[in-house]
Amino acid sequence: MKKPWNRVDLPVYSVSSKHGSEENMHICTYVSAVSMEPKRYMVALFKGTKTLELVSAEKRFVLQLLAEGDHGLIARLGRESGHQVDKLARLRKRQLVEDWKGFSVLSNAAAWIELLVIGEMDAGDHIMMLCDVMATKNVRDIEILTLDKLRARGLIRN
Numbered sequence: 496m497k498k499p500w501n502r503v504d505l506p507v508y509s510v511s512s513k514h515g516s517e518e519n520m521h522i523c524t525y526v527s528a529v530s531m532e533p534k535r536y537m538v539a540l541f542k543g544t545k546t547l548e549l550v551s552a553e554k555r556f557v558l559q560l561l562a563e564g565d566h567g568l569i570a571r572l573g574r575e576s577g578h579q580v581d582k583l584a585r586l587r588k589r590q591l592v593e594d595w596k597g598f599s600v601l602s603n604a605a606a607w608i609e610l611l612v613i614g615e616m617d618a619g620d621h622i623m624m625l626c627d628v629m630a631t632k633n634v635r636d637i638e639i640l641t642l643d644k645l646r647a648r649g650l651i652r653n
Contacts, residue, residue: 504643507565509572510540511557511598512549518599520582521546522573524642525621526558534628536610539621545577547622550612555629557598560606561640568601569650596630605639607632 508523525539538558540547550556561568568591572582583599586592592599596609610626617623645651 501642504641507561507569507640507642507645508538509559509561509565509568509601509604510538510546510550511559511600512546512553513556513598514549514552517545517549518583519545519549519577520559520572520586520599520601521577522569523558525623529625535613536608536626536628537623538610538626539618539623541621550624551615551622554612556610556612557596557600558608558610559601559604560608561601562603562605562635563638563640563644565601565603565640566645566648566650569645595632602634604634605637606634 505524506526508526510521510523512519512521521544523538523540527537529535529537536558540550571585575582583592591602593602594600595607600607608628609630611629612624612626614625615622642651
C-alpha cells in the first residue's frame with residue numbers, strides 16, 4: 496500500500512519565475528489553495544533551486560496548472576537544474592512558451608495563476624510560500640496532469 500501522502504492524487508504544476516533578466520521553470524506538486532477570501536495559495540519550493548532564488552528575489556511568479564499531455568516536460572523541468580541548463584531557451588526553441596503578465600509561460604498549460612508572495616516559512620527541505628492570487632487565466636479546457644498519471648508512466652516513484 497502507498498504511504499498516506501501518496502494516496503491522494505494531486506495536480507502537477509510548473510512554476511515560472513524571473514528576476515531581472517534571469518528566468519526559470521520548475522515542476523511543483525506541493526501546492527494548495529488555503530483561503531477563499533482573499534484567494535491565497537501555499538506553494539512549497541525545494542531548497543537550493545534557481546526557482547527558489549528567483550521567487551525569493553522577485554516576490555512574484557506564475558503557477559501553471561499542467562495539462563495531461565505535458566508529461567513530456569517533467570524530465571526537462573523537474574530533473575534538470577536551472578543552475579546548469581537554460582530551460583527557457585530550450586522551451587522557446589520548441590515554441591512552447593508565450594508571455595503573460597511579464598512572465599514566460601507554457602502555451603499548452605491548462606491554467607496560469609499569477610501569485611504574489613506575502614510570507615515565507617522554512618518547511619524542512621522546502622520553503623513554503625504563502626501567496627495572494629493576483630490574476631488567473633484558464634488557457635485550455637483539458638484534463639490536467641496528476642501524480643497518478645505520472646506514476647502510471649513510470650515518471651515518478653510511488
